[in-house]
Amino acid sequence: MKVMVGGTFDPLHDGHKRLITRSFELAGKEGRVTIGLTTDHFASRKSHPVKVYSVRKFLLEKYIKECGFSAQYEIEPLNDRYGSAASEDFDALVVSEETLPIAREINVMRHEKGKQKVDIHQITCVLAEDNRWISSTRIYKGEIDEHGRLLQLK
Secondary structure, X not given: OXXXXXXXXXXXXXXXXXXXXXXXXXXXXXXXXXXXXXXXXXXXXXXXXXXXXXXXXHHHHHHHHHHOOOOEEEEEEEOOOOHHHHOOOOOEEEEOOXXXXXXXXXXXXXXXXXXXXXEEEEOOOXXXXXXXXXXXXXXXXXOEOOOOOEOOOO
């Protein structure tokens, strides 16, 4: 199965890891995962600082290798909300609760282009100790760490 997933992945937290892991599970041993990684320009819209593309790509590849996933993968630059998901042939798109509306937009775009709609697999967001979503913004604010543990605010 060909699976797509996308994001900024900075910092790479437990929610991102669930998203990536689910993508590889769906792809299966003989499948392929395409990971759209936001470019520096596209990531600059974030409300917090973001590591440069090359560092984020390195850390993402390190995580994938540590997990020992068997499916093949590629990481491609993501210059907008849709990337190649709007036009390339693939079977499934893995998203979080937060990005589900974008997945639906992608299927509308695909339909308008005469492309087959793809299956959307939504993961549940990982909760921190305070039962709120783990997010990069919260991590950068110093509220939680990448595992959702509460930090002492200064």
